[in-house]
Amino acid sequence: MASRWLTLVALLPLAVAMRCASEDSGGGVSPDGVDVTVEADATIRNDFPANNYGGFTDLSIERDDDSVKDFLIRFSVSGVGDRRIEKASLQIHAFHNASFGGNFHVTGNDWVEDQVNWMNAPPAGELLGSLGRVREGQTYSVDVTRVVTGDGTYSLRVASESTERAGFLSREGRRGRPRLSITLAGAATASGGEAPSD
Secondary structure (H helix, E strand, C coil), rough: CHHHHHHHHHHHHHHHHHHHHCCCCEEEEECCEEECCCCCEEEEEECCCCECCCCCEEEEEEECCEEEEEEEEEEECCCCCCCEEEEEEEEECCCCCCECEEHHHHCCCCCCCCCCCCCCCCCCCEEEEEECEEECCCCCEEECCCCCCCCCEEEEECCCCCCCCCCEECCCCCCCEEEEEEEEECCCCCCCCCCCCC
């Protein structure tokens, strides 16, 4: 009995490591859909317009008289082929409470994570959706089906209407990285959940 318990204890760290690796893997394709990890992300600030924040572990938005912060995020989708996308959802993880989680706009793909700043960032385009109140530790879903129509590269610019800063975990973090969850037509189950209700 003692040796059995010792074996279980010895295997526990391996099991935890395997679970973490699965949760933050590089995405994948299944019969039900496609799971895509973020390719690039960065906060941009008008009060430090030439600075680059592409290596930071958080993505921030805020809008007040002293500072405007937006963030950019980009995904490269593959594995869809000629199948129809039923739903595409951006999954992002909040790291503190905020009354407004942002407006999510289409933007251009012509930016580089470790070079982009306020002055050279592509402008915000069509509004795809918004998040209201967000809570620390929760993952939120934004429907981006209108723009994600198949294999290809897609970028979003996220902006705020609030003077209260909202923050999300970036791809540089160890956990809770942004993901794009795609459900293909005819799938038995949906990939990714809806935003928690207030």
